[in-house]
Structures are given as C-alpha cells and as structure tokens.
Amino acid sequence: MIKMIAIDLDGTLLNEENQVSKENLEAIKYAQTHGIEVVIATGRAHFDVQEIFKHTNIKPWIIAANGATIYQPNGERFHAQSINKQVALDILSWLEEEAFYYEVFSDHAIVTPQNGRELLTIEMDRAASANPELSVNELKRALEKQYSQFGFSFIESYTDLLDTDMGFYNILAFSFDEAKLSKGWAKFEGTQDLTIVKSAKHNFELEHKNASKGIALNILANKLKVNIDETAAVGDSFNDLSMLKIAGKSAAMGNAQQEIKDCCHEVTLSNKENGVAHFIYSLTKEVKK
Incomplete structure (x- = not known):
C-alpha cells in the first residue's frame, strides 16, 4: 500500500499555463483523505510552492531546491543541505564571466542579477536570427515560465553576496545558447562536492552532492x-x-522524454491531461474516468 507520494511541479503537476488544475487539486485532496502523505518535490523554492498553494487549503510537505531543503506542512524547515559559501561564490563568479543568467535559491528569496533578463532577451534574438525555423513563441514561453516564480530579489553582481550569511541551496544557470550550456555542464560535471542536473531544455542546476530529490525523499520517508x-513518485x-x-x-508523465519513461514502472497521462490525478487514482485502484 502506498503511504506517501512525491509529485514534481513543472511539467508534472503544473499544466502549460503554470497552474494546478482543478482535477489535480481534487486528486491531491482525495489522496490525503485516504491516508496518503502528499509531498511536492521540485527544483523551485519552498516559498514559491507555498504561493502556488496559498488559496487551495492544501499544505503539503515540500522538498524544494531539488532536494536541498525540506519544509513541513506548517512552513517550518525540517532539513537543509547548502552549498559551501566559497564554492557557491566561485560558481557565480564563473557564471558572470561567461554572461549566464542565473538564480540562487536561498532561505527567503531567489537571487538573480539585475541584467539577467536583458541577457536572455539578447540570446533569444540571436537564437531566432541564427535559426529561422526556431519557434520564438516557444522561447518566450520558456522565459515566462522562468519568470513566473515567486520571490525574486535582484543584485548588481554576485559580489553583493560576499558578506551575506544566507544559505546557497541551489544555483540554476539558464541560456538559449546550446554551446554555452554545454560549456557550463563540462565545467561543473564531476566536481567533487556538487551534483549537476537538468530540469528543462535550457538550464542546468547545481546543488551539494548530498542534495537530490531522491535523498530528500528517503530522509522524509524515514522521518515519517x-x-x-511504500512511496510513489x-x-x-x-x-x-x-x-x-x-x-x-x-x-513518468506522458510528456516526459523517453529516457525518463524507461526508468519508471509506468507512464501516466501528460500534464495537459491531468496525469498526476490519473496516477493518484490508479494508486488507490479508483481511476476516475
């Protein structure tokens, strides 16, 4: 019997309008009333997740920043695994030298450079000019999704963070330049104290080596x-x-890449078709038609 389910947000629980559908909300409530602990497991910051669920009367456990933090339903932090401050500053220094847009997930804000959005607009225009077959609307949607997060705080440079005591939980780098992304991946792949993952086509994300959604799910399962x-994801x-x-x-969601589908026990419907709800009901053998 499944007692806990971990649900990703972007491309999974959220539809293409970056919203949680009525059907998915009803399914989450259904799971909770049937004794299943619901956990949101995302690369987003915990306060962003709280904003998404603010008017739903749903207060789930939150695995945030790709597993670097875990927050209780009452909003209190249960677990955190930050990147060493000097390591984080060195990463940000390199990203600025290479003209990357980046986001730093901290305790209370998503810190990002003031000129970051201008950099991405320039990259988008260059990408469109170099490849006329490229869908500009698709690139714009990627930006809208990135900017839809809650809790941005803008800085002039990473040097503004030299004297801060904030936690550096997740560093996301975003670019429309595939060569630049590949260079960034090569730079940090295999770094001893870091984990590098992709959560979308145009990014890579860095966390402490002991931070991942899987590690956090295991920590939370032990806690509960x-x-x-007896867990599902x-x-x-x-x-x-x-x-x-x-x-x-x-x-795996129906909209997931084949490599993700190949690693899962089953494939549910897409995020356009309330795939999360379909999976939840299947776990209780009561799939709604």
Whole structure:
C-alpha cells in the first residue's frame, strides 16, 4: 500500500499555463483523505510552492531546491543541505564571466542579477536570427515560465553576496545558447562536492552532492516512518530521476522524454491531461474516468 507520494511541479503537476488544475487539486485532496502523505518535490523554492498553494487549503510537505531543503506542512524547515559559501561564490563568479543568467535559491528569496533578463532577451534574438525555423513563441514561453516564480530579489553582481550569511541551496544557470550550456555542464560535471542536473531544455542546476530529490525523499520517508517501498513518485525530467528510481512505485508523465519513461514502472497521462490525478487514482485502484 502506498503511504506517501512525491509529485514534481513543472511539467508534472503544473499544466502549460503554470497552474494546478482543478482535477489535480481534487486528486491531491482525495489522496490525503485516504491516508496518503502528499509531498511536492521540485527544483523551485519552498516559498514559491507555498504561493502556488496559498488559496487551495492544501499544505503539503515540500522538498524544494531539488532536494536541498525540506519544509513541513506548517512552513517550518525540517532539513537543509547548502552549498559551501566559497564554492557557491566561485560558481557565480564563473557564471558572470561567461554572461549566464542565473538564480540562487536561498532561505527567503531567489537571487538573480539585475541584467539577467536583458541577457536572455539578447540570446533569444540571436537564437531566432541564427535559426529561422526556431519557434520564438516557444522561447518566450520558456522565459515566462522562468519568470513566473515567486520571490525574486535582484543584485548588481554576485559580489553583493560576499558578506551575506544566507544559505546557497541551489544555483540554476539558464541560456538559449546550446554551446554555452554545454560549456557550463563540462565545467561543473564531476566536481567533487556538487551534483549537476537538468530540469528543462535550457538550464542546468547545481546543488551539494548530498542534495537530490531522491535523498530528500528517503530522509522524509524515514522521518515519517514510511518504508521506501511504500512511496510513489511522479515526474517528467532528469532532476526527478533520483526519486523515481528509489520510489516503490514510479510514473513518468506522458510528456516526459523517453529516457525518463524507461526508468519508471509506468507512464501516466501528460500534464495537459491531468496525469498526476490519473496516477493518484490508479494508486488507490479508483481511476476516475
């Protein structure tokens, strides 16, 4: 019997309008009333998740920043694993030298450079000019999705953070330049104290080596005295793999890439078709038609 389910947000629980559908909300409430602990497991910041659920009367456990933090339903932090400050500053220094847009997930804000959005607009125009077949609307939607997060705080440079005591939980780098992304991945892949993952086509994300959705799911299962075999997980992207691989029951979204689908026990419907709701009801053998 499944006692806990971890649900990714972007491309999974959220539809293409970056909203949680009525059907998915009803399914989450259904799961909770049937004794299943619902956990939102996302690369987003915990306060962003809280904003999304603010008017729903749903207060789930939150695995945030790709597993670097875990927050209780009452909003209190239960667990955190930050990147060493000097390591984080060195990363940000390199990203600025290479003209990357970046986001730093901290305790109370998503810190990002003041000129970051201008950099991405320039990259988008260059990408469109270099490849006329490229869908500009698709690129614009990617930006809208990135900017839709709650809690941005703008800085002039990473040097503004030299004297801060904030936690550096997740660093996201975003670019429309594939060569630049590949250079960034090569720069940080294999770094001893870091984990690097992709959560979308145009980014890579860095966390402490002991931070992942899978590690956090295991920590939370132990906290709630739930056997890992009694957990379920659903997601669509590569930053979900760590939890999809250890959960007792895993589902890839219909919109996930084939590599993600191949790692899961089953494939549910897409995020356009309320795939999360379909998976939840299937877990209780009461799939709604």
